[in-house]
Each structure stands twice: as structure tokens, then as C-alpha cells.
Amino acid sequence: MPTPSQHKDASTAQTDNQVPTGRRAQKREQTRARLITSARTLMAERGVDNVGIAEITEGANIGTGTFYNYFPDREQLLQAVAEDAFESVGIALDQVLTKLDDPAEVFAGSLRHLVRHSLEDRIWGGFFIQMGAAHPVLMRILGPRARRDLLHGLETGRFTIEDLDLATTCTFGSLIAAIQMALSADQDSNDDKDQIFAAAMLRMVGVQAAEAREIASRPLPEISPVKPQ
Amino acid sequence: MPTPSQHKDASTAQTDNQVPTGRRAQKREQTRARLITSARTLMAERGVDNVGIAEITEGANIGTGTFYNYFPDREQLLQAVAEDAFESVGIALDQVLTKLDDPAEVFAGSLRHLVRHSLEDRIWGGFFIQMGAAHPVLMRILGPRARRDLLHGLETGRFTIEDLDLATTCTFGSLIAAIQMALSADQDSNDDKDQIFAAAMLRMVGVQAAEAREIASRPLPEISPVKPQ
Incomplete structure (x- = not known):
């Protein structure tokens, strides 16, 4: 998705008819956004797989x-919808959780929100159960954020991690598996799934079991996912 | 895949023409096995996605x-090929690793073999990078074995696990992610990936970091994957 500065660059280079410029670029971006919004809405109603291009x-x-x-195809739109949705939550997590002092609480809080959000929002849930590309998209959008949080925990001596990239990818592999399990289970059994999952991931990065449980049970700051622009 | 006893049942019920019986059932099973073997061989040569039904x-x-x-379709054959390959390694792991005394070493050793096998065997590797259904198939074939090993560690006080099913599914979600990462990395950087991954999973189930590293570095008993019948 072009950033505002890219728009500006395009509008100063009006010689190339192939490059959408100025108002045209703006209109193009709006239409693209309308397609994403339309797909999101329909997918929320019917599930990711049950919505056609028409x-x-x-x-x-x-x-x-x-x-x-x-x-180019439906799959690419689907990825754009997923990126949009993940980016929205990523921004919201950044705004709230990075203000916390304890890197372990930041990491655990992010994972708890991602689990909760998936159970509360049917589009998100749909991405995790129906989208084969969930892992690469998560890694692209939220991977750098998770890696940053893990690195912070490593540098402050809070975490024990031998391979930062492996820990990052395993976190999202586990997240997808956990969400798929939670979505197919009884709603009642999911009350504290976010805490149980976050505690397991804290253990994975070297936090001892009792402390991991305590950190994962702390009051969770609210976030407000916004639509990214 | 029908078990031998199911074959026997079928051969005693020769009244139903829809149910393959006796020699016919045997021939049918042989043809099915030939299709699986043919698919495995071709996929090993060209990658999972580049082999057609013809x-x-x-x-x-x-x-x-x-x-x-x-x-019914190519996808179902693919699942049968993957099940066959996973089952083969599952049996080999059972034969060797369950003889070890320490549940942590059994769990770690299984994961190390799965990572190594994926890097050494192109068909396996193909399933992990190219097959969207890798996780459900792994859960079906190797899930019960992993759950058994985790339960053993839990009952002997070796592991700290709050939710056994969550730990099982996260193990395979992480495994797929780790293997995908290892397969796209330089071969040289993967020398001890199996140990690093197993140590992370041991930490996830509550083994302390230093001990997890020691267990994951122990000499690994050899296994000989056999074709399941």
C-alpha cells in the first residue's frame, strides 16, 4: 500500500501515463480500499472461502x-485483506503495550490480544482457519514487531533465546495452531486460553513456569484496533 | 488405510458387491499403494506441487x-502420501525413542529427528513448505504420539503443561514453522537447528533453559524409517 509520501512523489511525476498520479492515484487507492472493505465485510458474514470476486x-x-x-487474483486480495487486518491490530498493540516496562508482559500481552481478537472477530478467525498463507502474512506484518519485543527481552536478560528468528517463527506457528484449536472448541473452554497460550510462549523464551503464569495473568490493557491508512 | 483385520472382515462378507473382498481387496490395496509410491517418487524429484495425476x-x-x-482428487492422494510418510517416521521413532528413560529426552529426540528428516528428505521437506494441510495431517498421525510423550513428562513431574492439547498443537505449529525456516536458509546454518528447536520446545513445556539445552544436545539414537504396511 503506497504511503502518503509515495503519493506525493507520484503527483510530481506526471509525465508517465502508466503511473497513476495525483487525484487519479488517490481515486485508485480509494477503490482498492473499497475492494478490501467489501471483501472484509462479506468474509465476516460468510467465511473467507465463501466469497467470490463478483x-x-x-x-x-x-x-x-x-x-x-x-x-491479479482473489488470493492476492485475500492477502491484502489479511495484511490490513493484522496491521490494524499491530498498530493498536504498539500504541498500548510498548508503554509497559516489562518485556515479558509486552510479549505476553500481545499474544493474549491476538488470541482474544481471533475469538471475538470472525474475519480474523477466518484467516486463521481458512487461510493457508496465514503464517507468511503474520510473519511479514507482525513478525518484525514480535522480533523487536523478543530482542528487548533478550537484551534485558529477561528471556533465554538461542535463535531469535526461530523463536519468532515458532511463536506465530504456535499462535496459528492455538487459534485453530480454540476456534473449533466450545466457547466456554476458551475463557483463559489467551493466558494459557501466553504462559506457554513465555516458557518457550525461557521464563520459568510459575513466573510465566503470573505474567500471563496480569490485567490486560485494552487496545482499539484502527483501520490502517 | 484398512488394517489386515479389516481385510479379513471384508473377505468374510462377500455378499456385498460394493465392498472389495478377498483377493480383490488385496489387489485394490496394492494399486492404491502403487499410486502412493508413484506420487512420492515423482514429488521427491519435482516438488509436491509439480506432479499431476496423469x-x-x-x-x-x-x-x-x-x-x-x-x-476423489489430487489433494486426497497428497494427504495419503503425507500420512504414509509421517506414519513411517512415527513407527521408527516409537521403536527407538520410547526405550529411553527420560520423557524430556524422548520428546526432544522425536522433534530433533523430525527436523533432521525434513532437511534430509526432499519429500518431507516438500510437505512442510508446500502443503497447506501439513498441520492437520501431522496432528492426526503424530499428534497422539506427541501427546503421549507430553503426558508422560507431565505425570512424572518432568514437564509443566497447563493444557496438554494446546501444548501438542503448538509443538506441531512450531515444528512446521521451524522446518519452513530451516528449508529456506543456508544448509550450513542448520547444523544444530534440531537442537535449538528441541531446546525451545522443552522450555515451552517447562524445562529450565540450561537443562533444556543439555537434554537437546545428548547423542541422538539412530532411527530407520520403514514403509508402513
Whole structure:
């Protein structure tokens, strides 16, 4: 997704007709966003797998053929929707959790929110159960954030980690597996799944069991996922 | 895959023409096995995604249309191939590792072999990078074995686990992520990946960091994966 500065660059280079410029670029970005929003809404209603391109373009109020001016295929749109959703929560987590002093609480709190959000938001849940590409997308959007939090814990001596990249990828591999399990279980049995999962991940990065449990049970600061621009 | 006793049951119930019986059942099972072997061989050469049904039937020396008498689609054959491969290693692990006294060493040793085998065997590697269904298949075939080993560690006080099913699914979610990472990295950087991964999983189930490292570095008993029958 182009950043505002990229838009500005494009608008000063109006010689190339292939590059959308100025108002045209803005309109293009708006249409792309409408497609993502339409897909999100329909997928929330019907599940990720049960929404076709024709319905998505209809929901976005554009012609079906126009879709391919924005995404090469349905899979690429799906990835954009997932990135958008993950980015939104990533920004919200950054705003709140990085203010906490204890790196272990930051890491645990992020994972608890990701588990909770997946159980509360059907689109998110859909990404985890139905999207084969959930892991690469999570790694691209939230991976650098998790790695940063793990590194902070490592540098402050809070965590024991031999391979930072391995710990990061295992965290998201575990997260997807945990969420898939939680989504297929009774709702009642999930009351403290976020805490149990976060405690397991804290142990994985070397926090002792009793302390991991205590950290994972601390009051969780609220976050407000916003739509990224 | 029918067990020998199921075959016997079928051969005593020769009234139903829909149920393959006796020699016919045996022949059917042999043809199914030939399809699986053909697919494994071709996938080892070209990668999981680059093998079509026509090539698989040609390799098995049967007519292309016959394929659908054995599998509803390519995806189902792929699952059968993966199950076969996972089962083969599962049996080999059972034979060797369950003889060890320390549940932590059994758990760590199994994971180390799974990582090593994935890096040494291109078909295995293919399942982990290219197969979206790797996690459910692993859970079905190796999940009960991992759960048994974790339960043993829990009952003997060796492990700290709050939710056995969560620990099992997170182990395989992490395993897939770790193998995907290892397969895309330089071969040289993977020399001790199996140990680093096993140590992380031991920490996840509550073994303290220094001890986890020691257990994951112990000499690893050899296994000989056999083709399950």
C-alpha cells in the first residue's frame, strides 16, 4: 500500500501515463480500499472461502472486470485483506503495550490480544482457519514487531533465546495452531486460553513456569484496533 | 488405510458387491499403494506441487481414469502420501525413542529427528513448505504420539503443561514453522537447528533453559524409517 509520501512523489511525476498520479492515484487507492472493505465485510458474514470476486466488486460498487486492475487474483486480495487486518491490530498493540516496562508482559500481552481478537472477530478467525498463507502474512506484518519485543527481552536478560528468528517463527506457528484449536472448541473452554497460550510462549523464551503464569495473568490493557491508512 | 483385520472382515462378507473382498481387496490395496509410491517418487524429484495425476498414474502403470476409483482428487492422494510418510517416521521413532528413560529426552529426540528428516528428505521437506494441510495431517498421525510423550513428562513431574492439547498443537505449529525456516536458509546454518528447536520446545513445556539445552544436545539414537504396511 503506497504511503502518503509515495503519493506525493507520484503527483510530481506526471509525465508517465502508466503511473497513476495525483487525484487519479488517490481515486485508485480509494477503490482498492473499497475492494478490501467489501471483501472484509462479506468474509465476516460468510467465511473467507465463501466469497467470490463478483460479490466483492458488487459490494464495492465497481464492475467485475475492474477487479483485475487492482489485484491479479482473489488470493492476492485475500492477502491484502489479511495484511490490513493484522496491521490494524499491530498498530493498536504498539500504541498500548510498548508503554509497559516489562518485556515479558509486552510479549505476553500481545499474544493474549491476538488470541482474544481471533475469538471475538470472525474475519480474523477466518484467516486463521481458512487461510493457508496465514503464517507468511503474520510473519511479514507482525513478525518484525514480535522480533523487536523478543530482542528487548533478550537484551534485558529477561528471556533465554538461542535463535531469535526461530523463536519468532515458532511463536506465530504456535499462535496459528492455538487459534485453530480454540476456534473449533466450545466457547466456554476458551475463557483463559489467551493466558494459557501466553504462559506457554513465555516458557518457550525461557521464563520459568510459575513466573510465566503470573505474567500471563496480569490485567490486560485494552487496545482499539484502527483501520490502517 | 484398512488394517489386515479389516481385510479379513471384508473377505468374510462377500455378499456385498460394493465392498472389495478377498483377493480383490488385496489387489485394490496394492494399486492404491502403487499410486502412493508413484506420487512420492515423482514429488521427491519435482516438488509436491509439480506432479499431476496423469504422471502419477503413468508411474503406477494404471490408466489415468482409474485414479478416481482410489482417490476423489489430487489433494486426497497428497494427504495419503503425507500420512504414509509421517506414519513411517512415527513407527521408527516409537521403536527407538520410547526405550529411553527420560520423557524430556524422548520428546526432544522425536522433534530433533523430525527436523533432521525434513532437511534430509526432499519429500518431507516438500510437505512442510508446500502443503497447506501439513498441520492437520501431522496432528492426526503424530499428534497422539506427541501427546503421549507430553503426558508422560507431565505425570512424572518432568514437564509443566497447563493444557496438554494446546501444548501438542503448538509443538506441531512450531515444528512446521521451524522446518519452513530451516528449508529456506543456508544448509550450513542448520547444523544444530534440531537442537535449538528441541531446546525451545522443552522450555515451552517447562524445562529450565540450561537443562533444556543439555537434554537437546545428548547423542541422538539412530532411527530407520520403514514403509508402513
